[in-house]
Amino acid sequence: MAAVYQALHRRVSSLICRLHSTYVRKMRYLNQLKEDDSLCRQAQTSGTFYLFHNLSPFLQKAGKKYLVPQLSAAEMKGILEKFQEAEQWIEKSVLIGCSDEHRPRFALDLGALDKSVIESELQGSFTDLRKALFVVDGEDSPLLASAHSLLQWHESHQYCSRTGQPTQKNPAGSKRVCHASGVTYYPQMSPVVIALVSDGSRCLLARQPSFPPGMFTALSGFCDMGENVEEAVRREVAEEVGLEVESLRYSASQHWPFPGSSLMIACHALVGAQRAEISVDTLELEEARWFGLEEIVEGLKREPRSSKRDDGGCLPWFPPKQAIAHQLIQEWVQQQTAQTA
Ligand SMILES: NC(=O)C1=CN([C@@H]2O[C@H](COP(=O)(O)OP(=O)(O)OC[C@H]3O[C@@H](n4cnc5c(N)ncnc54)[C@H](OP(=O)(O)O)[C@@H]3O)[C@@H](O)[C@H]2O)C=CC1
Ligand SMILES: [Mg+2]
Numbered sequence: 001m002a003a004v005y006q007a008l009h010r011r012v013s014s015l016i017c018r019l020h021s022t023y024v025r026k027m028r029y030l031n032q033l034k035e036d037d038s039l040c041r042q043a044q045t046s047g048t049f050y051l052f053h054n055l056s057p058f059l060q061k062a063g064k065k066y067l068v069p070q071l072s073a074a075e076m077k078g079i080l081e082k083f084q085e086a087e088q089w090i091e092k093s094v095l096i097g098c099s100d101e102h103r104p105r106f107a108l109d110l111g112a113l114d115k116s117v118i119e120s121e122l123q124g125s126f127t128d129l130r131k132a133l134f135v136v137d138g139e140d141s142p143l144l145a146s147a148h149s150l151l152q153w154h155e156s157h158q159y160c161s162r163t164g165q166p167t168q169k170n171p172a173g174s175k176r177v178c179h180a181s182g183v184t185y186y187p188q189m190s191p192v193v194i195a196l197v198s199d200g201s202r203c204l205l206a207r208q209p210s211f212p213p214g215m216f217t218a219l220s221g222f223c224d225m226g227e228n229v230e231e232a233v234r235r236e237v238a239e240e241v242g243l244e245v246e247s248l249r250y251s252a253s254q255h256w257p258f259p260g261s262s263l264m265i266a267c268h269a270l271v272g273a274q275r276a277e278i279s280v281d282t283l284e285l286e287e288a289r290w291f292g293l294e295e296i297v298e299g300l301k302r303e304p305r306s307s308k309r310d311d312g313g314c315l316p317w318f319p320p321k322q323a324i325a326h327q328l329i330q331e332w333v334q335q336q337t338a339q340t341a
Helices: 002-019 022-035 037-044 073-081 086-090 115-122 129-135 140-155 229-241 293-301 324-340
Strands: 048-053 056-062 065-067 094-098 104-109 190-198 203-207 219-222 245-256 262-271 287-291
Touching: 022 037, 022 094, 037 104, 048 073, 048 115, 048 140, 056 115, 056 129, 056 140, 073 086, 073 115, 094 140, 104 140, 129 140, 140 245, 190 229, 190 245, 190 324, 203 229, 203 324, 219 229, 229 245, 229 262, 245 324, 262 324, 287 293, 293 324
Parallel strands: 048 104, 190 262
Antiparallel strands: 048 056, 056 065, 094 104, 190 203, 190 219, 203 287, 245 262
């Protein structure tokens, strides 16, 4: 009776599964890979691999474009055989997604191997993530960012903070376990709020001393323990520019790989036009000021290269489209344009 029931259950599950969308089937498959170690090990033999070297992704130049190559398991083996211990290296990979056809994608950091050998073999170069994110195709940059963050998390969680003993990653890299204490560690992100403050007709942008010359962006800050998004925005705006937020509206969110792994939560914040006098926290910011619509529209057209003035200074320019700050600024422009039309 039990066997009949199980067979029926399997048949119903497979029928339901066939009815699911490509997306649902893909997410269920990825979840299975995280939970089932032997399935994941098997997937490593048919998957594709993105390479990193000390957290810098491997890119190939094709004309003016930069491609992020995916190596097959066989190609990986070919490269790793040059260094021996091929099997051991594949085990260090982390699962970062899969194609619609369920071909798993892994990322692997070969930081301990000679970089120049891999670069000449594969005809490309390991490129700093900050540069890579802005030169690759739109759909590749979030993938590189999440792979980088996951690899970085594994690198910095090699030991259990309770026992000091080494931790072991599961094949998918979705967690690490200390077998001495039984503690399981999961990859973490830090929530960060980013707010484009407006007084109704102007928006406020700021720069930190470490920014490239001329770059201004929206105010941002890490959430404190126990804070919600509204509280974090109100506090950061008060701390950094001395203004009180009257209302805020959520816009979107984005994973951001700097400095570790952050979840950027982007909002539009409104302050009263009568109480819009800025007092800048100079420990955190080099400058913060109001921008009118025209100046923002001009700044959006400018690139870092075209921002240099004859006197050596820089005209303002804003983060590129891959950064959520850019989206906030674009939305503000649209809203202002619609209001003034
Ligand atoms: N994608 C985008 O469009 C944008 C992204 N960002 C990102 O937002 C992040 C936060 O912005 P920022 O204004 O600098 O933040 P904050 O205003 O919170 O100031 C940064 C300081 O906060 C301290 N801090 C508190 N918690 C953390 C934590 N979990 N990790 C690291 N530092 C922490 C550090 O101080 P100390 O070093 O003294 O300990 C750090 O220097 C930045 O990493 C930046 O890359 C910012 C703007 C645009
Ligand atoms: Mg800040």
